[in-house]
Amino acid sequence: MKLVITKDYDDLSKQAARLIADEVKQRPDTVLGLATGGTPVGMYRELIAIHQKEGVDFSQASSFNLDEYVGLSGQHPQSYRAYMDENLFDHINLPREKTNVPHGDAADLGAECKRYEQAIAAAGGIDIQVLGIGNNGHIGFNEPGSAKDTTTRVVQLTSSTIEANARYFDTIEEVPTQAISMGIRTILSAKKIVLLASGKAKAEAVQHMLEGEMTSDVPASLLQQHPDVTVIVDVEAAAALSAKTRN
Numbered sequence: 001m002k003l004v005i006t007k008d009y010d011d012l013s014k015q016a017a018r019l020i021a022d023e024v025k026q027r028p029d030t031v032l033g034l035a036t037g038g039t040p041v042g043m044y045r046e047l048i049a050i051h052q053k054e055g056v057d058f059s060q061a062s063s064f065n066l067d068e069y070v071g072l073s074g075q076h077p078q079s080y081r082a083y084m085d086e087n088l089f090d091h092i093n094l095p096r097e098k099t100n101v102p103h104g105d106a107a108d109l110g111a112e113c114k115r116y117e118q119a120i121a122a123a124g125g126i127d128i129q130v131l132g133i134g135n136n137g138h139i140g141f142n143e144p145g146s147a148k149d150t151t152t153r154v155v156q157l158t159s160s161t162i163e164a165n166a167r168y169f170d171t172i173e174e175v176p177t178q179a180i181s182m183g184i185r186t187i188l189s190a191k192k193i194v195l196l197a198s199g200k201a202k203a204e205a206v207q208h209m210l211e212g213e214m215t216s217d218v219p220a221s222l223l224q225q226h227p228d229v230t231v232i233v234d235v236e237a238a239a240a241l242s243a244k245t246r247n
């Protein structure tokens with residue numbers, strides 16, 4: 001895995017946005033894999049700025065998000081669809097009908113998961129997948145224990161993830177306990193992967209991802225088997241890495 005250590009969150013956001021913008025410039029019909037959470041907010045802000053200043057054109061691109069909470073419709077302010085509209089889609093020229101987020105309020109969740117996998121395949125697969133990382137090493141909502149061969153499915157969120165995400169809701173009881181998430185296999189099928197991590201709370205997970213054994217207990221460590229992963233972390237998230245890994 002290629003490692004980039006940035007001086008701070010701003011720099012991380014700029015470098016990540018540049019990478020995505022370059023990809024879209026090179027290949028206008030890029031299929032983007034997108035992530036939510038606090039970490040990519042700065043990258044989306046920078047990507048909007050690049051779109052406005054340099055006219056990077058998203059009109060032929062399409063996107064698939066990693067996950068969505070079960071039970072929330074796209075209109076719910078804490079849904080990942082609403083997050084994506086607000087943080088990116090409302091500000092760039094990516095046609096809304098080419099943006100995909102799982103439907104967390106689908107009547108038949110199993111069918112929705114199947115439909116989502118098929119839609120990714122029909123689009124020709126994901127060209128570049130953006131990932132964050134949970135404090136426990138999760139990617140997407142693939143919590144510890146997620147097997148290598150998992151595809152899009154309904155997952156149970158761990159209490160640590162529910163606690164971490166409670167900051168976006170009025171009370172912890174409102175945080176959904178389940179989500180639809182791309183699986184590990186879905187993520188590993190992307191042609192390129194860019195993982196972002198910022199802050200000291202991520203240092204241990206980042207260390208295991210890069211230096212630890214490959215294990216489902218730390219789902220991000222399974223990325224070691226992918227041939228094209230760029231990990232962009234700020235100095236705080238890199239704090240537990242050995243000198244050998246840093247160089």
Ligand SMILES: O=P(O)(O)OC[C@H]1O[C@](O)(CO)[C@@H](O)[C@@H]1O
Nearest residue numbers: 036037038039132133134140161
């Ligand atoms: O960027 P954050 O907010 O630290 O979240 C990290 C990870 O946790 C999630 O938000 C889910 O809990 C993922 O979507 C994200 O990759």
